[in-house]
Amino acid sequence: MIDPQQNARVTVSEIAQLAGVSVSAVSNWRKRYADFPVPVEGTAAGDFFALNDVLVWLERRGKKVRAPKPVGLNELLWGVANALRDVGEANESLLLAMLQVLTLWRSSIKLNARAVSEEPSLWSGLRAASEDQLPVAWRHAVESLPVGDNPAVREVLSAPSVSWRAVRQVLVAVDRLANEGMREATARVFGEAVSLVIAQMQDSQAIRVFGSSTPRSLTSLIVQLLSPVRGIVYDPAAGHAMALAEAAREASEDIQLVGQEIAEYSWRVGVLHLALCGFEATLNRGDTLLHDAFRGRVADRIILDPPFNTRLTSTDIVFDPRWKYGTSNVADWMWAQHLLHHLAPNGVGVMVVPIASLSRSGRDAMIRARLVEAGELDAVIALPPGLVAGVNVFTALLLFDRTRAAKRGDVLFVDARQLGMSRRGLTNELTP
Structure with a gap:
């Protein structure tokens, strides 16, 4: 990757690209020719040379220079x-x-x-x-x-x-x-490039060990289910703010982005990600279930991909108006109630859950029954396994759509478990 500016600096490998030779050939030139350009800076990663000096030297030595490929x-x-x-x-x-x-x-x-x-x-x-x-x-x-x-x-x-x-x-x-x-x-073009690089780094094994991430295709599907994206858009488990950024790009009007994230590292990444995209947002740090920073407010659109199967102790679960349909020691359906508590009367929310939570007995079954009887749940979409990095289980989307009328008892079930796309041995993207 060579900067066309006159004061650009190049590495040994980039000199090799310019001359159409191997890196070892450039290393030999440095040893053989006393007039080979002197590095302008040396780092732990290697030496940097002034591009102008390199071009002059290559021309003087009769070396053919390849035009650098355009770099995106x-x-x-x-x-x-x-x-x-x-x-x-x-x-x-x-x-x-x-x-x-x-x-x-x-x-x-x-x-x-x-x-x-x-x-x-x-x-x-x-x-x-x-x-x-x-x-x-x-x-x-x-x-x-x-x-x-x-x-x-x-x-x-x-x-x-x-x-x-x-x-x-x-x-x-x-x-x-x-x-x-x-x-x-533009802020939009630069922001989209930043989002893509973050997603690529999330896909890499090196980054994955620090937490799971929602794949781009699933984020895109969630945002489409929220269409039209408007008003206040809220993500209670924001991560690197990938979903909030995607929602902002899809919005056809000015929206307000708000979110909360428990992990300090992810919160820091999310704050800068949204800033580099040019989006104004309020991203709070903290445990959403135990310390709700959005208390007393409602959102028009809610995106939620929380950590799966988080265990709560009895001392964690205190009286709270969010737990309208009951409490459980497993957080999955507590997250669902958090979403519903903050969803506006004409709002739409989408949540990712492990598919096992749809059939778990005990308190979870009681919460599910009450929630369905109240007409809160509109659709369940079963997804392929492995969509969430590092979590090789089947997942599903829950759709809560308060814009629909007369829907009590009417729940749509979609089986999309076969609509995954294998990549590097993992089924971690949805097909178009």
Whole structure:
């Protein structure tokens, strides 16, 4: 991936791509020719060379230069993620660190666009700082951000999730985004690319160990079931905010995004994900069932993909107006009641559940019966196994649609268990 800017830097592998030779051939050139360009920067991931110096040297040596292939925004962002892999940082930190640096970069563009006179940009100060100077430069950059309306963004950016050595590496990688085409990418285009890279990283085994994720095809189906997407859109178990971002893109009018997430890492990723997409949102952190941050409010559309089979103790379950149909030691049907409690009179909600919860006896059976008798449940869609990464069980969607009238006792059952698509040995996507 080669930046067409005149001040771009390239790696040994990218020089090999330019010259149409192997990496080992470039390594031999460095040893054989005393006039081979000197690296402008050396990192744990390897040396970086000035692209202009390399092009001049190749021409002087009579080496044919291949025109670089056009590189899309998705590929560039994936290259930024790989920069962290190259320095051996923890997998859990990789995604968050990339989003932190990208948020600073995008914010610097907005600040520069607003500037009346020329002055050193937020980004220039960061990229020029040495590793020792980075803590101060980072703090100054965060303090300069125009995020007064969203203090969560500033909180997440307060300290990078990786070492300063890794931050320096990612700053170099993000510089590859700085050509005019990428700089001028609209918030929607840039946001879609960020969402795609997050999804790709969720699909990888390295990221999967830190929590399951809803596949893109299932997220798309859920959002379609909510159509038209309008009003207040709420996700009580927001994760990386993939569903909220998808809902915002599908909305034909201005909507309000709200959510809550228990895992601090996922919450931090979700906050920056929505900010990079250009969506204003309120994403709270905490245990939704025990500490409901949305108390007293209702939503027009609710998306819910909660953790499966979470156990609750008797001390966890206290009197709460949410538990209209009863309580259980297994959280699946408590989540369903949470959804219904916050669903507006003309609202629509969709929830992912393990299919076993549809036939579980005891208190769960009692809650199900009461819920169906009250006419709350509209449809059950059985899904293929393995859709949720790391959870190789059959799942289902529950549809709650309060826009329908005279529906008591009328529940639609759809068997879509055979509509899965195998990929890398896993059935983890729905067919179109």
